Amino acid sequence: MVVVLATTSSQSGRTFQSSDLSRHAPRVFAAAEDHPVDVTRRDGEDLVLMTKREATAREQLLQFAAQLIAVAIDDRGTLAERMSNSYPWMLALSPSDRAECARNLVDAARASFSTGEAHLAIAELTSWKETATAIAAGLGDVRVDWFEYDKPVERP
Known part of the structure; x- marks a missing residue:
């Protein structure tokens, strides 16, 4: 505690x-x-x-807010480009995913700030970062074979 x-x-x-x-x-x-x-x-x-977990989440949210303020006051480039400067891992995402990521992060931050629930923004940030890391590791290029089943499965 x-x-x-x-x-x-x-x-x-x-x-x-x-x-x-x-x-x-x-x-x-x-x-x-x-x-x-x-x-x-x-x-x-x-x-x-x-709890220590709550204190850590609040500290992470403040750090995230500081980055968002820096992005907001920079007037060079799109939001996605400015966010990519602050979060270089975003460069592993496609340009359209970078734009979606930037919008989602801003929306999650606004939700966290207005509700006092730090986990909303931190979870969104972590999710996008892990997605970018997986793509950078080549996991996005894996071919997925889906099985097609025409028969409904009975309820257990």
């Missing part, structure tokens, strides 16, 4: 008093595993308790 100083309340709306950490630690930790929780203190600034 990671405790992070915060000045705003958590999006979850769950709040615990600092004394709950000693009196009801399992309950507080269980809540923090679901989503960040506020821990209020009388003698200091309130804290936010969250």
Whole structure:
């Protein structure tokens, strides 16, 4: 678990008093595993308790946001070209896939920023990057033989 100083309340709306950490630690930790929780203190600034996974996802989202801002303020080339400069792995994609990737990444980022759910943008970014990596490794050139079955399969 990671405790992070915060000045705003958590999006979850769950709040615990600092004394709950000693009196009801399992309950507080269980809540923090679901989503960040506020821990209020009388003698200091309130804290936010969250999992390491959540803290890492938020950090990745901030890094992604920084890249998107850099892309947004650059006025040279299309969105896909500017995104490819920030994410060179996109060059393994076809030009049409680069354009689709750029649009999908921006849409996922907007969804993450508006909902506070970092995993939306991070999953989209990871998915496209892994697709580009597979294509670069030659996995996109593999011939696939599909079997055709004319008979319906019975329900098990």
